[in-house]
Amino acid sequence: xxxxxxxxxxxxxxxxxxxxxxxxxxxxxxxxxxxxxxxxxxxxxxxxxxxxxxxxxxxxxxxxxxxxxxxxxxxxxxxxxxxxxxxxxxxxxxxxxxxxxxxxxxxxxxxxxxxxxxxxxxxxxxxxxxxxxxxxxxxxxxxxxxxxxxxxxxxxxxxxxxxxxxxxxxxxxxxxxxxxxxxxxxxxxxxxxxxxxxxxxxxxxxxxxxxxxxxxxxxxxxxxxxxxxxxxxxxxxxxxxxxxxxxxxxxxxxxxxxxxxxxxxxxxxxxxxxxxxxxxxxxxxxxxxxxxxxxxxxxxxxxxxxxxxxxxxxxxxxxxxxxxxxxxxxxxxxxxxxxxxxxxxxxxxxxxxxxxxxxxxxxxxxxxxxx
Amino acid sequence: xxxxxxxxxxxxxxxxxxxxxxxxxxxxxxxxxxxxxxxxxxxxxxxxxxxxxxxxxxxxxxxxxxxxxxxxxxxxxxxxxxxxxxxxxxxxxxxxxxxxxxxxxxxxxxxxxxxxxxxxxxxxxxxxxxxxxxxxxxxxxxxxxxxxxxxxxxxxxxxxxxxxxxxxxxxxxxxxxxxxxxxxxxxxxxxxxxxxxxxxxxxxxxxxxxxxxxxxxxxxxxxxxxxxxxxxxxxxxxxxxxxxxxxxxxxxxxxxxxxxxxxxxxxxxxxxxxxxxxxxxxxxxxxxxxxxxxxxxxxxxxxxxxxxxxxxxxxxxxxxxxxxxxxxxxxxxxxxxxxxxxxxxxxxxxxxxxxxxxxxxxxxxxxxxxx
DNA sequence: GGGGATTTGTTTAGTGGTTGAATTATTTGA
DNA sequence: TCAAATAATTCAACCACTAAACAAATCCCC
Numbered sequence: 001x002x003x004x005x006x007x008x009x010x011x012x013x014x015x016x017x018x019x020x021x022x023x024x025x026x027x028x029x030x031x032x033x034x035x036x037x038x039x040x041x042x043x044x045x046x047x048x049x050x051x052x053x054x055x056x057x058x059x060x061x062x063x064x065x066x067x068x069x070x071x072x073x074x075x076x077x078x079x080x081x082x083x084x085x086x087x088x089x090x091x092x093x094x095x096x097x098x099x100x101x102x103x104x105x106x107x108x109x110x111x112x113x114x115x116x117x118x119x120x121x122x123x124x125x126x127x128x129x130x131x132x133x134x135x136x137x138x139x140x141x142x143x144x145x146x147x148x149x150x151x152x153x154x155x156x157x158x159x160x161x162x163x164x165x166x167x168x169x170x171x172x173x174x175x176x177x178x179x180x181x182x183x184x185x186x187x188x189x190x191x192x193x194x195x196x197x198x199x200x201x202x203x204x205x206x207x208x209x210x211x212x213x214x215x216x217x218x219x220x221x222x223x224x225x226x227x228x229x230x231x232x233x234x235x236x237x238x239x240x241x242x243x244x245x246x247x248x249x250x251x252x253x254x255x256x257x258x259x260x261x262x263x264x265x266x267x268x269x270x271x272x273x274x275x276x277x278x279x280x281x282x283x284x285x286x287x288x289x290x291x292x293x294x295x296x297x298x299x300x301x302x303x304x305x306x307x308x309x310x311x312x313x314x315x316x317x318x319x320x321x322x323x324x325x326x327x328x329x330x331x332x333x334x335x336x337x338x339x340x341x342x343x344x345x346x347x348x349x350x351x352x353x354x355x356x357x358x359x360x361x362x363x364x365x366x367x368x369x370x371x
Numbered sequence: 372x373x374x375x376x377x378x379x380x381x382x383x384x385x386x387x388x389x390x391x392x393x394x395x396x397x398x399x400x401x402x403x404x405x406x407x408x409x410x411x412x413x414x415x416x417x418x419x420x421x422x423x424x425x426x427x428x429x430x431x432x433x434x435x436x437x438x439x440x441x442x443x444x445x446x447x448x449x450x451x452x453x454x455x456x457x458x459x460x461x462x463x464x465x466x467x468x469x470x471x472x473x474x475x476x477x478x479x480x481x482x483x484x485x486x487x488x489x490x491x492x493x494x495x496x497x498x499x500x501x502x503x504x505x506x507x508x509x510x511x512x513x514x515x516x517x518x519x520x521x522x523x524x525x526x527x528x529x530x531x532x533x534x535x536x537x538x539x540x541x542x543x544x545x546x547x548x549x550x551x552x553x554x555x556x557x558x559x560x561x562x563x564x565x566x567x568x569x570x571x572x573x574x575x576x577x578x579x580x581x582x583x584x585x586x587x588x589x590x591x592x593x594x595x596x597x598x599x600x601x602x603x604x605x606x607x608x609x610x611x612x613x614x615x616x617x618x619x620x621x622x623x624x625x626x627x628x629x630x631x632x633x634x635x636x637x638x639x640x641x642x643x644x645x646x647x648x649x650x651x652x653x654x655x656x657x658x659x660x661x662x663x664x665x666x667x668x669x670x671x672x673x674x675x676x677x678x679x680x681x682x683x684x685x686x687x688x689x690x691x692x693x694x695x696x697x698x699x700x701x702x703x704x705x706x707x708x709x710x711x712x713x714x715x716x717x718x719x720x721x722x723x724x725x726x727x728x729x730x731x732x733x734x735x736x737x738x739x740x741x742x
Numbered sequence: 743g744g745g746g747a748t749t750t751g752t753t754t755a756g757t758g759g760t761t762g763a764a765t766t767a768t769t770t771g772a
Numbered sequence: 773t774c775a776a777a778t779a780a781t782t783c784a785a786c787c788a789c790t791a792a793a794c795a796a797a798t799c800c801c802c
Contacts, residue, residue, distance in 0.1 A: 005394075007414045008387045009760060010787045016379045017788085023376075035750055043378045044790055049751060072799040073749025215610050227667070236602070238669025239586050240704065245666040248699040250659050253623060262697045288621050292663055295616040296598070298609025326633045328619040333611065380789055381758045388759090406779055418760055420780060443770040444778025746800090753794070758787105765782070772775085 015364035033076030058367040081105045089152035090352030100134040102142040103352035124176045132185035151192040153351035155201040203228025205350030216301035221308040287322025305340030312339040386735035404447030429738040452476045460523035461723030471505040473513040474723035503556035522563040522726040526572040526718035574599025576721030587672035592679040658693025676711030683710040
C-alpha cells in the first residue's frame with residue numbers, strides 16, 4: 001500500500017496542477033496553446049489560463065509564436081519552457097577528468113567545461129578545489145546569460161551515502177565530504193549541492209536524453225562496473241542507497257577471485273581490465289548477469305555506457321546470445337540492448353537534470369521563491 | 372520524474388485525506404481519538420472530525436471505548452476499523468489443494484475453507500468449478516456475518532498476464548480464463564475477480580502480516596521457484612508483469628540443463644525436487660541467487676516461503692554463508708533472512724488483502740457506493 | 743468584402759473542502 | 773465548587789476549481 005502520510009490542502013492542489021501544466025508543455029505537443037493544454041490535462045481552460053499566467057509570471061514558461069495551423073478560429077498563443085529561467089549545474093569528477101556543465105529548463109547544455117587531468121595523484125581536496133573553480137566559472141557564465149543556477153549535483157565513481165562519498169576506489173577516496181568542499185568555494189557557498197553515484201546519475205541522464213522507455217537498466221563499465229536502475233522514470237536507489245552493485249554480482253560461483261573477497265564477480269570478467277583482454281568473455285559474463293536482472297525485474301531495455309560504448313558493436317552479439325538463451329520470456333519479447341547516447345557526458349548531464357527535476361516537480365516552490 | 376498525468380480537484384483532496392485518516396487509524400496508535408488523528412496527520416481537528424464522520428457513516432470506522440488515559444480533560448472517543456464492513460475474498464488453487472478465505476478490514480480471517488485434493492488429474496474447468504463452490508460458500512458465510520464482500524482475487528502457481536493464466540506448468544494449465552470461470556458461478560457473478568501469481572500474492576500476504584519492513588523479496592519454493600518483490604510497500608510486477616522469475620536465474624552458467632532450455636538455473640538446484648535430494652546444494656544455490664538480488668537492489672530482508680518453510684532451519688546457514696561472502700555491503704549491514712510467517716496461507720491471505728487494499732486506498736469510492 | 747462559424751482566452755458566479763478561531767462538552771484536580 | 777485541561781463541533785473566511793457566458797481574433801463562404 002502506498003502509505004499516505006501527508007495531508008493535502010488547496011495549496012497542494014495548485015502545486016500539483018502547476019506541475020501538471022509544466023509537464024504537459026515540456027513533454028506534450030509542440031508549443032501548445034492554453035486550450036491544448038486544457039484538453040491534454042483535463043483541466044478547464046479557465047484553470048489552465050490561471051496556472052499558465054502564474055508560470056509565465058514566475059519565469060518558467062514563455063509565450064511564443066504557435067506552430068502553424070489551418071482552419072478558423074482565434075489564433076492560439078504558443079507556450080514553451082524558458083531558456084532564461086532556472087538552470088542546473090552538473091559536475092563530474094572521474095579518474096582522468098573534471099567536468100562541469102549548465103543545463104537550462106529546455107534541456108539544452110548552455111555551458112560545458114572539461115578539464116582532462118589524472119586525478120589519482122592528487123588528494124581529494126585538490127581535485128575538489130579544481131572542480132570548484134570549474135563550477136564557479138560555469139555558474140558565472142550561466143548567470144551572465146540570465147540563467148539562475150538553482151543547485152549543483154556532483155557525480156563520483158563511488159559509493160555515496162548520506163551525502164558523503166564513502167569510498168571511491170578508483171580515485172583513492174574514502175569518507176570524503178565533497179559537498180562541504182564545493183560549498184567552501186565562495187561563488188558556490190549559497191548553492192544547494194548534492195553528490196551521487198556516477199552510474200545513478202548517468203542513468204538519469206540517459207532517461208532525459210532518450211525520453212523513451214522509462215524503465216531500463218544502465219550499466220556503466222569503468223574500472224569497476226556500476227548500474228543505475230530506472231523504474232517507471234524513477235531512479236531506484238535501494239533502501240540504503242546501495243543498489244546497482246552489478247559489478248559484484250556472481251557470474252561464475254567458483255571463478256576468479258575478486259578484490260571484494262568473493263569469487264566470480266562480474267567485474268573480473270567484464271571490468272575495464274578484462275574488457276581489454278577478452279571481449280567475448282566480457283560479453284558472455286555481461287549476458288549472464290543481465291539475464292539475471294531481466295528474469296528478476298522484467299526490465300525491457302538495457303543501456304550500456306562508459307567503457308562499453310566504444311566496444312558496443314563487439315559486445316552486442318555475445319550478450320544477445322546469453323540473453324536469448326537465459327531470459328525466460330525472451331521468446332515473448334526480446335530484450336532491447338542499446339549503447340548510451342550521451343557517452344561520457346551522461347553522468348554530468350544527469351547531475352544537472354536532478355537539479356532541474358526539483359523545479360519541474362514542484363514549480364510552486366520556485367514561484368514562491370521568485371515572489 | 373514522476374510524470375503527473377491527472378488533474379487534481381477538491382474532490383481528490385477529500386479522497387486523499389479520507390485515505391490518510393483511514394490509514395492513520397489502521398496503522399497508527401491504538402484506538403486513537405479524532406484529536407490524536409489530527410495531531411498525527413497534520414490536519415485540523417475540524418477537518419478530521421468531518422472526515423471521520425463520513426467514514427463512520429460509511430461503515431468503515433466505528434467509535435469505540437478509547438484506551439485508558441490519566442489526566443484532566445474531556446474523555447476521547449476511540450476510533451477503530453469496523454469488523455462489519457467490506458471484506459476481501461481470497462482464493463487459491465494449487466497442485467494439491469483449493470482454498471478460500473474471507474478477511475475483514477481489520478485483517479482478521481473470518482472464514483477459511485480448504486479442500487485437499489490433487490488438482491492435476493482434473494481439467495481446469497473442474498478445478499475452477501470446485502473452487503467456485505468453495506468461494507460461494509465463503510461469501511455466503513461472510514454475508515451472514517454482516518460483511519460485504521467487495522471482490523475476490525485468485526492465486527495460481529503460474530504466469531499471469533492481462534488477467535489470463537498463460538501457463539501454470541504444475542497444474543498443466545495453459546491460457547485459462549480463470550476469472551470468467553469463477554464469475555460463471557451464480558453466487559459470484561456480480562463480484563470483481565482478479566487473478567495473480569501465487570508468489571506475488573504471497574509476498575503481499577507477508578507484507579500485511581509482518582507490518583514491518585516494506586521492502587523485501589519473498590521467495591516461494593514449489594516445484595518451480597517464484598519470487599515476489601515488494602519495494603516500499605508496493606509489489607513490483609515489472610513492465611509486462613513478468614518479474615520474479617528467480618527460478619530461472621543463472622546460478623552455474625554451465626550447470627545442469629533446465630526445462631527452460633538454459634543451463635544452471637536456480638530451479639535445478641533449489642526446486643522442490645532438488646531440495647529433497649540435497650539441502651546444502653539448495654542452500655548454496657539460493658545463497659548465490661539471493662546475493663545477486665541484494666547486490667542489485669539493496670533489499671534488506673528476504674523471506675522464504677512455500678517448500679522452504681519446513682526446511683528453513685537447515686537452509687539458513689548455507690544461504691547465510693553465501694550472502695556474507697558475496698553481498699558487497701554485507702559487512703555494513705547483514706541481510707535479514709526469515710521464514711514466511713503465514714506458511715501455506717500466505718498467497719490466499721495476500722489475495723484477500725489485494726481486495727481490501729482497494730478500499731483502504733480509496734475509501735471515497737466505497738463511500739460513494741454506499742450512498 | 744461582410745457576416746457567420748470557429749476557436750482561443752477571460753470573466754464571473756458557484757461549489758467544495760480546508761483552515762482557524764470561537765464555542766460547547768466533559769472530565770480531573772485543587 | 774471552580775479553574776484548568778482536553779475533546780469535539782460550529783461558523784465565517786479563504787482558496788482553487790468548474791461551468792457557462794462573454795470577448796477576441798481569425799477563417800471561410802457567399
